[in-house]
Amino acid sequence: MNLWDQFLWVIFPYLSLVIFVLGHIYRYVYDQYGWTPKSSQMFERRMLMWGVLLFHWGILFVFIGHVMGLLVPIEVYRAMGVSDHAYHLLALWAGTFFGVIALAGILLLNMRRWFISRVRTNTETMRFITDGLLLVVILSGLFATVGYRIYAAQYDLPAEFEYRENIAPWFRSLFYFAPQAELMLEVPLMFQVHVLLAFVLFALWPFSSLVHVFSIPLGYLRRGYIQYRSSNPQAARARERARRKGQQVPRPERSRNVE
Amino acid sequence: MQVKAQIAMVMNLDKCIGCHTCSVTCKNVWTNRQGTEYQWWNNVETKPGVGYPKLYEDQERWKGGWTLDRKGRLKLKAGGKLRKLLNIFFNPDLPEIEDYYEPWTYDYETLTKAGPSDDQPVARPISQISGDPLDLAWGPNWDDDLAGGTTTARFDPNIRGELEESVRFEYEKVFMMYLPRICEHCLNPSCVASCPSGAMYKREEDGIVLVDQEQCRGWRYCVSGCPYKKVYFNWETGKAEKCTLCYPRIESGQPTICSETCVGRLRYIGLILYDADRVQEAASTPDEKDLLDAQRSVFLDPSDPEVVEQARYDGVPDDWIEAAQRSPIYPLAIEWGVALPLHPEYRTLPMVWYVPPLSPVMGFVEGEGSEADPDDVFPAIDELRIPVQYLANLLSAGDEEVIRNVLKRLAAMRGYMREKNLSGAGADEIADSVGMSPRAVEDMYRLLAIAKYEERYVIPLAHKELAAELEGQQGSCGLDFAGGPGSCAPAEPNGSRRNEAFYAMKEKLEQRAGELGSVPAPNVQFFKSKADFESFHLKGRPQGGGA
Secondary structure (H helix, E strand, O other): OOHHHHHHHHHHHHHHHHHHHHHHHHHHHHOOOOOOOOOOOOOOOHHHHHHHHHHHHHHHHHHHHHHHHHHOOHHHHHHOOOOHHHHHHHHHHHHHHHHHHHHHHHHHHHHHHHHOHHHHHOOOHHHHHHHHHHHHHHHHHHHHHHHHHHHHHHOOOOOOOOHHHOHHHHHHHHHOOOOOHHHHOOOOHHHHHHHHHHHHHHHHHHHOHHHHHHHOOOHHHHOOOOOEEOOOHHHHHHHHHHHHHOOOOOOOOOOOOOO | OOEEEEEEEEEEHHHOOOOOHHHHHHHHHHOOOOOOOOOOOOEEEEEOOOOOOOOOOOHHHHOOOEEEOOOOOEEEOOOOHHHHHHOOOOOOOOOOHHHHOOOEEEOHHHHHOOOOOOOOOOOOEEEOOOOOEOOOOOOOOOOHHHOOHHHHHHHOOOOOOHHHHHOOOOHHHOOOEEEEEOOOOOOOOHHHHHOOOOOEEEEOOOOOEEEOOOOOOOOOHHHHHOOOOOEEEEOOOOEEEEOOOOHHHHHOOOOOHHHHOOOOOOEEEEEEEEEHHHHHHHHOOOOHHHHHHHHHHHEEOOOOHHHHHHHHHOOOOHHHHHHHHOOOHHHHHHHOOOOEEOOHHHOOOOOEEEEOOOOOEOHHHHOOOOOOOOOOOHHHHHHEOOOHHHHHHHHOOOOHHHHHHHHHHHHHHHHHHHHHHHHOOOOHHHHHHOOOOHHHHHHHHHHHHHOOHHHHEOOOOOOHHHOOOHHHHOOOOOOOOOOOOOOOOOOOOOOOOOOHHHHHHHHHHHHHHHHHOOOOOOOOOOOOOHHHHHHHHOOOOOOOOOO
């Protein structure tokens, strides 16, 4: 294993992940004001509706598929009695189905971004890059899923490439800090490309509008409808506590306005 | 009972001349930035008309405000929380820029640099969003004074029911009025309830509804959730913005800029004390026509000793209670009952109310050979140019009797004062006929006709010295972000960026704090030196001079 392999499968992924984590912390601390998906729905509605719905719902299930393939070890499936063939059948059909949905969505979103004048004019460079990269990553992923089977059929290779025995353990090895770069060396090129492109995306993630992924407003479900904020939250809380107990709150002296 | 104070506004539509000074000063103060060109936090609509944005009052289309579910419980018209989260990727009820208008400027360069030519050079309109040439088809107040009314005004959502048959847009039968609108700063704001991020809130102390620009995540549900469409999406920053009721002015006892500059002096600002515990109950009133009375019942009489005691108990400062007792809003809305909320049927309990306009009596009533007695205006109330039903659809959820009573009181006030000026004695029977005392009629006349600045705007100073986080906030640059409306440290001609205003204020605060003894002066401990302040606020050392 040469230095180049070490770089691709150890140094670069770690660089990317460090940027991902620290970048998000930095952005969250210093740029709350910029933390937004920056919608362009006002400018164009119809294409956005189709693009956004197809892409987001598609990518949501694609994400679940990646968790199933990368984070859940193959031993778990075998222990559960899911045969490798059954797994790959599901991965192929569900993966292709949702992959194509996400692809159609991101394709529409990219077209819209480039061809609709007022959307294009108000798009930052980073948005073009991440939207384009998302398209390429999804394309390469689909190509790895479907393309490998076509490739394998021509060269009499096993039709199902078992990425759960190399890519998945390599990916997990990154997180317990014992990276096994050698696992990635024999992986077909189309899978390698997909993985590397994904890590490029992770490195750009915190500096793009993709940060909105971490703002899914689940808190909304628990929150009361009408929100009040006090300029003196401590006093407001003390009043509220006293109210519940039916006590009088010590009052500040009247009108000490500092001009 | 839980007493809260709310800054409220009343506009006397009788006096609005549609000059748009309020809109223009508001725009110059708040929304002359990229991304906000189309935002009119204050706008003046000609009614009947489609309004701004187009047909915003059609809630079947926009799903703004609240409605009651089958069990009579209050719910957002656009659907509950889970439904919103499932729709988080795409807001189905959001207006497009075409529903407002595409903001534009002109290609002045071509005009000013045009060489000698046989043809007149022109400045073509270009879009401020895309920079492309634009064929103007709609713009702010495109239908001002009923311009194009024959094609657009008929779609006014307030023209419905019988009105649809009777309203004609022929010249001699047409009617119109002006409706200035700002954010309603509702007691039961549906924008706040619609915000998935919890970025919108009502201020505990004065009820002003604001958007936390840092917490806003740009989901845009406030825009569609507000039935008055007074929350706008800033397409440059990707965040929601809205009328702030000029809170920096209000906090220092000044009226909003739209009120300050109102040529007709038709705006009134004051405090209302209300019972926060009863807001939801009032908003859930089953019959739309009872919503007005329900909202009025939430307002508390600031002179009632019991209310005063409870207000003190709930932390309302004494000078605010006094201000509430002098409020011009309370008599207009409650005692005399001549001010009405805009579209109470949206169930948001809006807090900008309107005195409906009297209008000329239709020609065929007062025309030649008319036997009408000029002093006897009541029979003519139903013959006014602006149909009572139209005003009712606007201001009382369709209840014509409410409008009729208000117009009678306004007419009676004129009759009473005419009588008093001509004969020297008040005509008590006129006051009697509308159920008011002569004293009340004269007070109402004073407030509506000749009230001075201090009577129209009764705004207590904010008790910022009670704010816990003052040290951190005072002297910082309000809204000093990229694209923000203001920066506290403009570069001086000599290149210095020293903020004189800040130091003046700092010294004053320290001095004042010294006098008061017990009050810690904000900032005094926070910034040990000028260099501290500058490195904190001015992001690095100033170039040349300064520190």
